[in-house]
Amino acid sequence: MIVHLNGRFLADRDASISPLDRGFLFGDGVYEVVRAFDGTLVEAARHWTRLARSLREVRIPGGAFGAEAMSDLARWLLEENGLKRGHAIVYVEITRGSASPRTHHFPTAGTAPTIFAYASPFVPVDGHRIHGVPIILAPDERWGRCDIKSVNLLPNAMAKQLAVEAGAWETVFVRGGRITEGTSSNLFAVIDGVLRTHPTTHAILGGVTRDVVLEIARSSGLTVDEAAFTVAELESADEAYLTSTTNDVMPVVRVDAATIGGGEPGAMPRRLGEALRRLLYAGRAAGG
């Protein structure tokens, strides 16, 4: 695989990062995951806007990582790795760079951020969409700035492992009795005919897929409310689904022991999912 590291394209086995890199020592970095279809980046503008925001919020200088530079980089990686046909993902991570000695406070001004990126083939999880997936709940023990797409993903990794061990697809976090989001996805539910999802506060990542699905839902005339819902409301919801760059729209049919929608994917997730995939993967992707 040809990857990108600090301005160079090279084989992944030749790419090396200093052990003093702050991404390694402190998790001091941010990232994005972007889908590509037939060489076109999907919703690239929204992903690069969110990357710029994450950089700004953690005060990593972002001047070199604008939308045009990021799209060019992503397209190069797709090209270099023979991924101009079919589905692929592009991963981009930017850290505060490396500096010696190790200090908790930021290194001196002028320390170059580290940028690492790769593209790899992606197989959409279409099979699971037909039957829907089970999820489990876990306490949201993450920090108070989940709106920043930081590489500090230990709580997410630990919670996702619980899902794997329980034979579930995803773990969804609960904070103060209300659902926030999944370890790497947002959650929607249809409650009393209203499509609901957690609002974009500091408690969740404002998902790109979440935004697109909300736009599709509103333009199809559905009643939408960005209002957090309780565990009890989720367990008695008519329909529920996860959204993310890698899931698209994934119907949820079980939450812990509670069955959702009679154990079958609901009509709304199917309709929204089809609309999303038509929009995103039919050569009409925005900002690519």
Ligand code: PDD
């Ligand atoms: N994760 N919430 C969290 C905590 C996430 O990590 C993600 C995405 C989302 C959904 O965001 P989007 O629709 O923009 O993908 C919500 C990516 C896919 C990842 O970490 O691999």
